[in-house]
Amino acid sequence: MFQNSFENVRKNCPLIHNITNYVTVNDCANILLACGGSPIMSDDKDEVAEITTICSGLNINIGTLNKRTIESMLIAGKKANELGHPVVLDPVGAGASKLRTETAMQLLNEVNFAVIRGNISEIKTMASGSGTTKGVDADVADKVTEDNLDDVVAFAKAFAKKTGAVIAITGAIDIVADSEKAYCIRNGHPMMSSITGTGCQLSAMTAAFVTANPDQPLEAAAAAVCAMGYAGEVAHSRLSDMDGNSTYRNNIIDAIYNMTPEMLEKGAKYEVR
Amino acid sequence: MFQNSFENVRKNCPLIHNITNYVTVNDCANILLACGGSPIMSDDKDEVAEITTICSGLNINIGTLNKRTIESMLIAGKKANELGHPVVLDPVGAGASKLRTETAMQLLNEVNFAVIRGNISEIKTMASGSGTTKGVDADVADKVTEDNLDDVVAFAKAFAKKTGAVIAITGAIDIVADSEKAYCIRNGHPMMSSITGTGCQLSAMTAAFVTANPDQPLEAAAAAVCAMGYAGEVAHSRLSDMDGNSTYRNNIIDAIYNMTPEMLEKGAKYEVR
Amino acid sequence: MFQNSFENVRKNCPLIHNITNYVTVNDCANILLACGGSPIMSDDKDEVAEITTICSGLNINIGTLNKRTIESMLIAGKKANELGHPVVLDPVGAGASKLRTETAMQLLNEVNFAVIRGNISEIKTMASGSGTTKGVDADVADKVTEDNLDDVVAFAKAFAKKTGAVIAITGAIDIVADSEKAYCIRNGHPMMSSITGTGCQLSAMTAAFVTANPDQPLEAAAAAVCAMGYAGEVAHSRLSDMDGNSTYRNNIIDAIYNMTPEMLEKGAKYEVR
Numbered sequence: 001m002f003q004n005s006f007e008n009v010r011k012n013c014p015l016i017h018n019i020t021n022y023v024t025v026n027d028c029a030n031i032l033l034a035c036g037g038s039p040i041m042s043d044d045k046d047e048v049a050e051i052t053t054i055c056s057g058l059n060i061n062i063g064t065l066n067k068r069t070i071e072s073m074l075i076a077g078k079k080a081n082e083l084g085h086p087v088v089l090d091p092v093g094a095g096a097s098k099l100r101t102e103t104a105m106q107l108l109n110e111v112n113f114a115v116i117r118g119n120i121s122e123i124k125t126m127a128s129g130s131g132t133t134k135g136v137d138a139d140v141a142d143k144v145t146e147d148n149l150d151d152v153v154a155f156a157k158a159f160a161k162k163t164g165a166v167i168a169i170t171g172a173i174d175i176v177a178d179s180e181k182a183y184c185i186r187n188g189h190p191m192m193s194s195i196t197g198t199g200c201q202l203s204a205m206t207a208a209f210v211t212a213n214p215d216q217p218l219e220a221a222a223a224a225v226c227a228m229g230y231a232g233e234v235a236h237s238r239l240s241d242m243d244g245n246s247t248y249r250n251n252i253i254d255a256i257y258n259m260t261p262e263m264l265e266k267g268a269k270y271e272v273r
Numbered sequence: 274m275f276q277n278s279f280e281n282v283r284k285n286c287p288l289i290h291n292i293t294n295y296v297t298v299n300d301c302a303n304i305l306l307a308c309g310g311s312p313i314m315s316d317d318k319d320e321v322a323e324i325t326t327i328c329s330g331l332n333i334n335i336g337t338l339n340k341r342t343i344e345s346m347l348i349a350g351k352k353a354n355e356l357g358h359p360v361v362l363d364p365v366g367a368g369a370s371k372l373r374t375e376t377a378m379q380l381l382n383e384v385n386f387a388v389i390r391g392n393i394s395e396i397k398t399m400a401s402g403s404g405t406t407k408g409v410d411a412d413v414a415d416k417v418t419e420d421n422l423d424d425v426v427a428f429a430k431a432f433a434k435k436t437g438a439v440i441a442i443t444g445a446i447d448i449v450a451d452s453e454k455a456y457c458i459r460n461g462h463p464m465m466s467s468i469t470g471t472g473c474q475l476s477a478m479t480a481a482f483v484t485a486n487p488d489q490p491l492e493a494a495a496a497a498v499c500a501m502g503y504a505g506e507v508a509h510s511r512l513s514d515m516d517g518n519s520t521y522r523n524n525i526i527d528a529i530y531n532m533t534p535e536m537l538e539k540g541a542k543y544e545v546r
Numbered sequence: 547m548f549q550n551s552f553e554n555v556r557k558n559c560p561l562i563h564n565i566t567n568y569v570t571v572n573d574c575a576n577i578l579l580a581c582g583g584s585p586i587m588s589d590d591k592d593e594v595a596e597i598t599t600i601c602s603g604l605n606i607n608i609g610t611l612n613k614r615t616i617e618s619m620l621i622a623g624k625k626a627n628e629l630g631h632p633v634v635l636d637p638v639g640a641g642a643s644k645l646r647t648e649t650a651m652q653l654l655n656e657v658n659f660a661v662i663r664g665n666i667s668e669i670k671t672m673a674s675g676s677g678t679t680k681g682v683d684a685d686v687a688d689k690v691t692e693d694n695l696d697d698v699v700a701f702a703k704a705f706a707k708k709t710g711a712v713i714a715i716t717g718a719i720d721i722v723a724d725s726e727k728a729y730c731i732r733n734g735h736p737m738m739s740s741i742t743g744t745g746c747q748l749s750a751m752t753a754a755f756v757t758a759n760p761d762q763p764l765e766a767a768a769a770a771v772c773a774m775g776y777a778g779e780v781a782h783s784r785l786s787d788m789d790g791n792s793t794y795r796n797n798i799i800d801a802i803y804n805m806t807p808e809m810l811e812k813g814a815k816y817e818v819r
Contacts, residue, residue, distance in 0.1 A: 022295040022568040023575055023587050029296055029469035034518050038410065039469065040366070041296050044339040047370035054369060066590040066614065068339065093586070096600060097593035136586050194803070196575035196585065238515060242784055244803025245580050246796040250519040257467070257517025295568040302569055302742035307791050311683065312742065313639065314569050317612040320643035327642060341612070511788055523792040530740070530790025 003265035005213050005223035010036035010261070014211040017055040017080075018204060019043045019073050021063030021092065024197030027253065028059075028204040034257035035227070037208030043069045048076040057085050057211030059204050060111075062103055063092035063136070070103050077111030086114035086210040086217065089165075090203035093136045094118065095125035105129055108163065114210045115221045117168035117203045120144055120152065127159045137193070144173050153182045153273045166221045168206065170199060174229065176222040183222040185270040187229025189236045194245040198252065202228040205256070226268035231255035233267070276538035278486050278496035283309035283534070287484040290328040290353075291477060292316045292346050294336030294365065297470030300526065301332075301477040307530035308500070310481030316342045321349040330358050330484030332477050333384075335376055336365035343376050350384030359387035359483040359490065362438075363476035367391065368398035378402055381436065387483045388494045390441035390476045393417055393425065400432045410466070417446050426455045426546045439494045441479065443472060447502065449495040456495040458543040460502025462509045467518040471525065475501040478529070499541035504528035506540070549811035551759050551769035556582035556807070560757035563601040563626075564750060565589045565619050567609030567638065570743030573799065574605075574750040580803040581773070583754030589615045594622040603631050603757030605750050606657075608649055609638035616649050623657030632660035632756040632763065635711075636749035640664065641671035651675055654709065660756050661767045663714035663749045666690055666698065673705045683739070690719050699728045699819045712767045714752065716745060720775065722768040729768040731816040733775025735782045740791040744798070748774040751802070772814040777801035779813070 015038045020028055025041060032039040042051040045068070052058055058080040060073045080087045089111075091104040104126050108116075116126065119138035144152050152175055156167045161179035169175045174185040192198045206224040213220035235251030259267075288311045293301055298314060305312040315324040318341070325331055331353040333346045353360045362384075364377040377399050381389075389399065392411035417425050425448055429440045434452035442448045447458040465471045479497040486493035508524030532540075561584045566574055571587060578585040588597040591614070598604055604626040606619045626633045635657075637650040650672050654662075662672065665684035690698050698721055702713045707725035715721045720731040738744045752770040759766035781797030805813075 021587070023571050025296050026299060026469065026572060030519055030522065033467050033469060040369070041294070041337055042366075042370070043337060044372060046340070047372035050370040050372075064587050064589060067592070093588075096586070097588070097596040099590060099593035099596075137584065194579050196572065196579060234515075242780075242800065242804060244800030246576055246799035246803070249576065250523065250796065253519035254515065254517030257519070258515060298569050299572060299742065303792055303795065306740050306742060313642070314567070314610050315639075315643070316610060317645060319613070320645035323643040323645075507788075523796065526792035527788065527790030530792070531788060 001219055002223035002226055002268050003261040005209055005216065005220045006227065006261035006264050008212040009208050012212040013038055014057055014208050015040060015055045016057045016059055016204065016207045016211060017042065017052045017076065018059045019069060019076055020059065020061035020200065023063060024200040027197045027201050031201040031253050031256055032204050032208055034253050035205050035208055043072045045072045045075055048072045049079040052076045052079045052085065053083060057207045058087045059207035060087065060107065061090040061092055061200055061203055062100060063200065065100065065103055073107060074110055077107060081112050086214060087111060088115045088117060088203055088207040088210065089113045090200060091118045091122045091126055094122040101125055101130060113163065113165040114217045115166045115168055115206050116163065117170065117206055119171055120169050123159065123167060123169050138171060144171050149173060149184060153177060156182055166217045168221050168225055170202065170225060174225045176218065176225050178218045181218060182273045183270045184273055185222065185225050185229060187226050187233060187269050189232040191236055191248055192232045195249045198228065223264065226270060227256060227259060227264050230264060230267040231259060274492055275496035275499055275541050276534040278482055278489065278493045279500065279534035279537050281485040282481050285485040286311055287330055287481050288313060288328045289330045289332055289477065289480045289484065290315065290325045290349065291332045292342060292349055293332065293334035293473065296336060297473040300470045300474050304474040304526050304529055305477050305481055307526050308478050308481055316345045318345045318348055321345045322352040325349045325352045325358065326356060330480045331360045332480035333360065333380065334363040334365055334473055334476055335373060336473065338373065338376055346380060347383055350380060354385050359487065360384060361388045361390060361476050361480040361483065362386045363473060364391045364395045364399055367395040374398055374403060386436065386438040387490050388439045388441055388479055389436065390443065390479055392444055393442050396440060396442050411444060417444050422446060422457060426450065429455055439490045441494050441498055443475065443498060447498045449491065449498050451491045454491060455546045456543045457546055458495065458498050458502060460499050460506060460542050462505040464509055464521055465505045468522045471501065496537065499543060500529060500532060500537050503537060503540040504532060547765055548769035548772055548814050549807040551755055551762065551766045552773065552807035552810050554758040555754050558758040559584055560603055560754050561586060561601045562603045562605055562750065562753045562757065563588065563598045563622065564605045565615060565622055566605065566607035566746065569609060570746040573743045573747050577747040577799050577802055578750050578754055580799050581751050581754055589618045591618045591621055594618045595625040598622045598625045598631065599629060603753045604633045605753035606633065606653065607636040607638055607746055607749055608646055609746065611646065611649055619653060620656055623653060627658050632760060633657060634661045634663060634749050634753040635659045636746060637664045637668045637672055640668040647671055647676060659709065659711040660763050661712045661714055661752055662709065663716065663752055665717055666715050669705065669713060669715050684717060690717050695719060695730060699723060702728055712763050714767050714771055716748065716771060720771045722764065722771050724764045727764060728819045729816045730819055731768065731771050731775060733772050733779060733815050735778040737782055737794055738778045741795045769810065772816060773802060773805060773810050776810060776813040777805060
């Protein structure tokens, strides 16, 4: 099934409009190309509606947000909704500042999202409307473990029901849920947290997957999450002794580039709850 | 001849002022260093005239443009003209939005460019003052082929005559033309379209080449285009089975770094029309 | 002693707030992760005080500054001072434009810095309040050599005394000084100047080192400078014939990732003057 989702990305080559942070933007563009999509970045309020119109999907990432780009996110998000384009939200650092939390909440109120992808602290912040986040990483207290997994699944389903979005909570165990069904995904490698932007890259790639599979946002989002995690595993297996996080970053994008839909199908590790 | 153009870059180490997008800016800086130039990035309207003054050439790239940086592009472009510094324009996404098309046209009206480098859709948009572009990639309908090559060459020469700029149209076949003479270049590799920013990097490098060869802008621009394409070939030959577009990106910059003027002379594949 | 400084970074995992340029920001984030710190980037004036509050240290880098971010730098710098967080200043291109020089001077007047790190031309500009810088590189006339080393050491100590900051002047020979004591460091490799952002990366890493070693800012800054230079040596030793500056960039970050405190202790080359 994930095979099919990925095949549709490679076949349709979805053009994705990204309003994203300047830290990881280059990696987001290259991973979109690696998976078979095509990126365009644009954040001026006078052009975002037009750019969104020529694209098929939109990825909004609030890292390094500012007043100018927040306005553009809202314009683009509403336009994409109007056109029926899937919109992904990555609420980077929601909970870390009032501006981030409020921006995430305003986006949630004014735009319909196909997928919201974040770490557990960011998603909890959005579900409650307030929260504390240790920078852009999840709080240790929030960590998803085998012990609290059922609770987190229930939480994700409830938030999916409330928002109408697929909720993707990523970490050591990933949960991708709509209101009825949750994929618990165990792909990935701990070293992924030693590079900046694996989350941002995943959000961009998720936008390509849900855009290429408009009728199956849950499966498409889960496929993207598995693909990223599996790429993290493949990338790690290629590291030699003196390689570090920079080589690892390159290897992950390379692994997506070389991943076939069949490989994803075989490499995906998940259960449904 | 291209050997000489490249030798002048390595010898003069031209300092290039870049007003460019935040997606590919790091790669632009590193490829400028790789070819023998030196980069500085600056986009605040209160300093761009001064920064341009201490540089020898200017590269204006309209990707991720916004109102603030457009103003800076105009100020810097006029100042560079005043000082007699070569200015390169990369009209990223011209045709994809009214803002991009109008900005490209305004720049064309108010600044004299030594070189305008874009894909065929972007250049057609500029020549006609309007157009449609599929994001930041060329429209399939516009594609340069052996069949329409003579027509595109005639178009490029006419646009060069009208603007006074060398016109560099890059794609599977590259055309670099002034009003009289066109280089049709067949270096490059299809995989170059699988990474973001080869066009932006080429524009930055072209600025270094024309700045180091002020009396031969056509040859210098053609040399830069050949160098980029040849680097794409060398970079591809180094890829192993599990390498993908991220490694390819690194390999291209590395190939420019290790390319000697003699290698460029030997590796360049072009004809004059 | 440098071993201990580095151990504290790996142990404390300091969260560093970076207000930095969009050219090298990704490398700054990845090298912070490589050394054991954690990065967050944020530059909107409405959130920088809060973001600084949840962090333990602040890194201000004026490359690609603009009116909006300058205001944020001042707000964040003052807040960090209030909280007793170490603040590092990287005055990229001070002397290259009035805006950069004035911004560097305003920051110096309104914020107390734990460390100011720049090339000799940037630091001279700050010490005198005016200057000329060739872009973002040091002027040849300013170059630190064995002949003028004692003079530069005296200058660095005097500027450290005046500002209360540790002064780190980096180049072929690095000088890290407070008012009493200077480390003259001979780690590094000439090829480091062939990639963009080694200075920016070092400033980010210095912020992590001084934050993790609040009582020993001089030793911590010197340790960071040695670590960067030693990484440049290790990274160079790994290059094969066809590798160039892009691979070198990756290798440097990888070398920091794989460097142990013991390796730093052994690899550090310095004398005290």
